Amino acid sequence: MTTSPEIRHKIRDAVLARAERQRTEAKVHETRELKRKFGKHIQALRKKAGLTQEGLAEAIGKSVDQMGNIERGATATRLDTAQALADFLGVSLSDLFSFEERGVSESPRDALIADLADLLQDEDEATIRAIMKTIKVLLDDFVVREAD
Missing domain, CATH: 1.10.287 (Helix Hairpins)
Incomplete structure (x- = not known):
C-alpha cells in the first residue's frame, strides 16, 4: 500500500511537531530542576550559616516570600540577587552555582x-x-x- 505525498507530508509534520514538543517539555523540566537544585543549595548554605529565611531575606533586601520562592525553586534568581546571596553567605558566585558537584539530593x-x-x-x-x-x-x- 502506498501513501500519497500529501499524507506522508502530514505524517512527517506530525512527527516533527511531536519531537519539538518533547524537546520543549524536556527544556522546561530541566529549567525547573535547575531552579529546584539551586534553591536547595541556597537553603543548605543558609542553614549551614545558622540563618533563618527571614534573616537572609532582610540581609539581601528581599522579602521572606521571595526568599521562600528561591529556596523552593519557584522562581529564577536574578544575577544581582545571586551576587547578594553569595556575598552575604561568604561564597563566590561560582560556588553558589556549584551545587551539581555534590548534588542537592x-x-x-x-x-x-x-x-x-x-x-x-x-x-x-x-x-x-x-x-x-x-x-x-x-x-x-x-x-x-x-x-x-
Missing part, C-alpha cells in the same frame, strides 16, 4: 560527611591524620558503649 548522612570534608579542606596532612585517629578512637568507644 544527598542524604543527611552524606551531607554531614561532606561537611566534615569541608572542615578538613584547609588542614595539613598531619592534622588530618591526627583527627582521623581521634575519630577512630571515638567510634571504637561508641561501638563499645552500644554493645553494653
